[in-house]
Amino acid sequence: MNATGRETIYTAGWIFPICRPPINGGFLRVVDDRIVEIGALSDGDYRHQDVVDLGDVAVLPRMVNAHTHLEFSDCLTPIGQPGIALSDWIGSVIAARGVATSDQRQDCIGAGIAESVAAGVGLIGDIATAPSAYPTDAGATIVSFAEVLGLSIDRAGERFRSAQKHADSLAANPSVDFGVSPHAPYSTPPDLIRRCVDLAKQHGAALAMHVAESPDERTLLRQGSGPFADALRSAGLWTEGLFPWAGSQPLMELIGWLAEAPRGLLIHGNDLQDDEIERISRHRQLSVVYCPRTHHFFGHPRHGVQKLLDAGIRVAIGTDSRASNPDLSVWKEVQFLLDHRPDLDPHAVLEMATLAGSDALLGAGSQCGRIQPGRIPHQRPVMIPTTAKRLNQVWRDFAVGELSCTGLPGRA
Incomplete structure (x- = not known):
């Protein structure tokens, strides 16, 4: 538990922050309804955290x-x-x-x-x-x-x-x-x-x-x-x-x-x-x-x-x-x-x-349209199904994939 609230790690096949290159095998660390960290799974060990695997999806901003x-x-x-x-x-x-x-x-x-x-x-x-x-x-x-x-x-x-x-x-x-x-x-x-x-x-x-x-x-x-x-x-x-x-x-x-x-x-x-x-x-x-x-x-x-x-x-x-x-x-x-x-x-x-x-x-100071720490609650990410291992394969899945807007599990 984080002092400010419940902490959850979300993992996914791909994360597209938009403000930085796509991450193959990434995570979002969320405290309450705010993203406080984003990175690649190889960046750390989260086995002892509350981890939710989103599965074969690409996570994008709204x-x-x-x-x-x-x-x-x-x-x-x-x-x-x-x-x-x-x-x-x-x-x-x-x-x-x-x-x-x-x-x-x-x-x-x-x-x-x-x-x-x-x-x-x-x-x-x-x-x-x-x-x-x-x-x-x-x-x-x-x-x-x-x-x-x-x-x-x-x-x-x-x-x-x-x-x-x-x-x-x-x-x-x-x-x-x-x-x-x-x-x-x-x-x-x-x-x-x-x-x-x-x-x-x-x-x-x-x-x-x-x-x-x-x-x-x-x-x-x-x-x-x-x-x-x-x-x-x-x-x-x-x-x-x-x-x-x-x-x-x-x-x-x-x-x-x-x-x-x-x-x-x-x-x-x-x-x-x-x-x-x-x-x-x-x-x-x-x-x-x-x-x-x-x-x-x-x-x-x-x-x-x-x-x-x-x-x-x-x-x-x-x-x-x-x-x-x-x-x-x-x-x-x-x-x-x-x-x-x-x-x-x-x-x-x-x-x-x-x-x-x-x-x-x-203006450039807005937090909308990107995934980064400090994300406001209603700008919860969206997801697209993909089993792709390479970026060029992701684009092919994007061309036909249906957007899921249900938000992160357990979140508003």
């Missing part, structure tokens, strides 16, 4: 969903057909959102959190239509990004004030951090984006923005034309003088604005060019969030995720929402990449789904 829209968790299938143009899909999403009541949105958020936790997710970056509320015992940490958009002065002002109120409303919930999300360049004018950056700085908060989703976005910003311009006119949202943006490189300027936030998440980044990738790489507080199965749903060209990683940019994984994805499982995003992107290092894929998302959302 997943991190760096970007999702929980309010669409009632979608049984994605909106539209695979390969739909982004501008057409957004119109359908606006129509779906317009008929949802505040109570329905809250129900969807609750359902999305429950689905996420059941799928092994311990940290969620949620884009929220304020006002939105979250349970205090959700079983996951949440960064709630108040969505701000509006091409008219009145709409922009109303959504920005809602974001300010959202920050205050979350203060009493220890499971939720405030974030702000100027929605996208096609829906949020430059002055409103800069106001959101200032709000993030005021609260020391993360900021998330959909950036470079498709070449059509670049056409709108540079030329004031194309499918996005047509969609805005058809919806009666076109405002003269907002497009094109001033300057010849609007996305380069946008990256500079976002870099002023304490933490900035560029969502999707499907159409980032080499000079823009280089610009992002200069700012360690910036991350890109890649949503693999949503990217696949739209039929976008091959994502430049490897270029981003090669440039030293932090890349996290998100699920977007059930409006563009069949579910909210980050583990299934990992399996999708293991199957469809053999060019990616499998350990880098795991890092994108865990540690990278945590650092993007909460």
Whole structure:
């Protein structure tokens, strides 16, 4: 017995701390609900301790969903057909959102959190239509990004004030951090984006923005034309003088604005060019969030995720929402990449789904997304069955394995 409580040693075939290399034949020493030591079985003799052998499994930290829209968790299938143009899909999403009541949105958020936790997710970056509320015992940490958009002065002002109120409303919930999300360049004018950056700085908060989703976005910003311009006119949202943006490189300027936030998440980044990738790489507080199965749903060209990683940019994984994805499982995003992107290092894929998302959302001091001493209780590890003796065999088991989220035996 340890002076502070019951001590248990858990052993497993593999342990993936993420913040250090995988351990073949490892142990976790747990006192009460906290991990206090991690290592290889060869590091010590624990025959006289209370030892629980987890068996032929790999132990991993809970997943991190760096970007999702929980309010669409009632979608049984994605909106539209695979390969739909982004501008057409957004119109359908606006129509779906317009008929949802505040109570329905809250129900969807609750359902999305429950689905996420059941799928092994311990940290969620949620884009929220304020006002939105979250349970205090959700079983996951949440960064709630108040969505701000509006091409008219009145709409922009109303959504920005809602974001300010959202920050205050979350203060009493220890499971939720405030974030702000100027929605996208096609829906949020430059002055409103800069106001959101200032709000993030005021609260020391993360900021998330959909950036470079498709070449059509670049056409709108540079030329004031194309499918996005047509969609805005058809919806009666076109405002003269907002497009094109001033300057010849609007996305380069946008990256500079976002870099002023304490933490900035560029969502999707499907159409980032080499000079823009280089610009992002200069700012360690910036991350890109890649949503693999949503990217696949739209039929976008091959994502430049490897270029981003090669440039030293932090890349996290998100699920977007059930409006563009069949579910909210980050583990299934990992399996999708293991199957469809053999060019990616499998350990880098795991890092994108865990540690990278945590650092993007909460900063490098966060304990989420990794297994290390000091782990907070609700971030209990997850497990994948594997009898592999070599690391390359583990990846094959990961590609087909079901995640077990029951936690460590005898622990909450």
